[in-house]
Amino acid sequence: MNTGMTTRLEHDLLGDESLPNSAWYGIQTLRALRNFNITxxxxxxxxxxxxxxAMVKEAAAEANFELGELPPAKxxxxxxxCQRIREGELHDQFVVDLIQGGAGTSTNMNANEVIANLALSIMGYEKGQYQYLHPNNDVNRSQSTNDAYPTAARLSIVLSTxxxxxxxxxIHKSLEAKAEEFADVLKMGRTQLQDAVPMTLGQEFKAFSVTLGEDIQRIGEVCNLLCEVNLGGTAIGTGLNTxxxxxRIAIEHLARISELPVVPASNLVEATSDMGAFVSMSSIQKRLAIKLSKICNDLRLLSSGPRAGFNEINLPAMQPGSSIMPGKVNPVIPEAVNQTAFQVMGSDLTVSMAAEAGQLQLNAMEPVIVYNILNSMKMLTSAIYMLDHRCIRGITAxxxxxxxxxxxxxxxxxxxxPYIGYDNASRIARNALLTRSTVGELILKENLLDEATLNRLLSPSAMLHPMDSLV
Structure with missing residues (x-):
């Protein structure tokens, strides 16, 4: 059947294939599309x-031209x-599944072919006329997938942060605001879900803000590791064919183009097979996910009820909570963040296993590492935004x-x-539980403290902070 679609013929190691003439990618991308349909x-x-x-390919072209390895027109x-692609053009032509065999070769060739065909168009030629500008010989010149792909992957993760x-x-700012808003809300702190000692709701939310704020710095530290790249190492780090x-020149151009502190790794052979920086980024993502999930667990507990639970805070109502129970409103935003965290934790295990699976001078499992880190980055970003705007900002006490x-x-x-002794305190606590009296009532009844002293010791100023003296 003639569909009216024009095609072009391209050739590679395995033979000839027809591609739709509308495709800016080429034959190796077509094969990858057929081979890898995973995610x-x-x-x-x-x-x-x-x-x-595109940044890596542009930096490589700059270096090759500067060294006399690439003619001016090409x-x-x-x-x-490359610049047009970085402006958003032809992004829909990057079609290969992120998880693939070949250590990222299909991703690299997808980029090489799209860039080559766009460059051919700029020069006035038709797509596929590679005798005038070739995906491998020109766009991939002085490169291997094994240095171009991980360099691009590292920088993409940095940009995604x-x-x-x-x-x-x-969200750190929103939690700080809630800490100030709730600074005078006295409540019970709990350990092992049992009553512990008093605190303020503001102190509780301040702790939330501090624990998330810590990871802002940690992420920046890992980004510095990711900016150490192996570009120029080619196949195994020895720099063959460069x-x-x-x-040095390509990395200098890449730093300028990306506006990132890109530097060469101290040993390109080591850097070609080492996944340490990827593992560190995945680990910090897991750490952040665990913290977010713990905070959401606390928010769910603190808002539980409203009549038969803690009922210390109110989460903003987002949607009806039940198809059978009228009036029920569930903590759907924290629940969704919990589930995001579980996915990120699982992704970190995948990254760890893939990093360990490297053999000799290369890690062929790098695509699944890149996929999981980028996917976790996107999920965490969306989950934090959702938690901030659709939950934290609307909490009331x-x-x-x-x-x-x-x-x-x-x-x-x-x-x-410190004032009545541990034994007396234990006895008062037990009696209070049995008689349903308050601690204060029993202390006064037994004349262990006078009322003025009792009120002073049980005031928020005395209970919420260390004291100058216990006398």
Whole structure:
């Protein structure tokens, strides 16, 4: 059947294939499309990876031209093609599944072919006329997948952290605001889900803000590791098929183009097989996911009820909570963050196993590492934004209920131990539990402290901070 679609014929090691003439990719990308249909997530799902692939190809062209390895016409066409791709053009032509065999060769060739065909168009030729500008000979000149792909992957992860860090700084600020708002809300702190000692709701939210704020710095530290690249190492780090000055010049151009602190790895052979920086980034993602999940567990507990639970805070109502129970509203935003965290934790295990699976001078499992880190980055960024804007900012406190729980709690006795002794305190606590009396009532009844002293010792100023003196 004649569909009216025009095609072109391309040739590679395995023979000839017809491609739709509308495709800017070439024959090796076509084969990868047939071979790898794993995740359904193509490269263009992650624009930062496309952009950093184009950055690497542009930097390579700059270095090859500077060293006299690439003619001016080809250099200008490749450079212009890379710049247009970085501006968002032809992103839909990066079609290969992110998980693939070949250590990323299909991703690298997808980039080489799209850039080559766009460069050919700029030069006035038709797609596939590779005798005038070739994906391998020209766009991939002085490169191997084994240095071009990991370099682009590293920088794409660094660029992806920008959105994550923006969401982290935003939620950190929102939690700080809640800490100030709830500074005077006295409540019971708990350990092992049992009453412990008093604190304020503001102190609780301040702890949330601090634990997330720590990871802002940690992410930056890992980004510095990722900016150490092996570009110029080619196949195994020895620099085969490159000019002796190529690596230095290409990395200098890449630093300028990317506006990132890109530097050469101290040993390119080691850097070609080592996945340490990827493991570190995955680990910090897992760490952040665990912290977020713990915070969401706490928010769910603190808002439980509303009549038969803790009921210390109110989460903003996002949607009806049940198809059978009228009036029920569930903590759907924290629950969704919990599930995101579980996925990120599982992804970290995948990254760890893939990093360990490297053999000799290369790790062929790098694509699954890149996929999981980029996917976790996107999920974490979205989850944090959701938690911030659709939950944290709308939380309110049930101040009177919190204070009544403190008044009724046996945990208050801990503040009196230095003054009445541990044995007396234990006996008072047990009697309070049995008689349903308050700690204060029993202390006064037994004349262990006078009322003025008791009120002073059980005041928020005495219980919430270390004291100058216990006398």
């Amino acid at each position: 359904g997530v193509p490269i263009h799902h992650f624009p930062d990876l496309i952009n950093t692939l 250099y200008k066409a490749i450079k212009q093609a 920008r959105a994550l860090l923006h969401s982290l700084r935003s 000019h002796k000055d190529y690596s 049930n101040k009177e209920h919190c204070q009544q729980q403190v008044k009724d709690s046996i945990g208050m006795i801990t503040a009196l131990v």
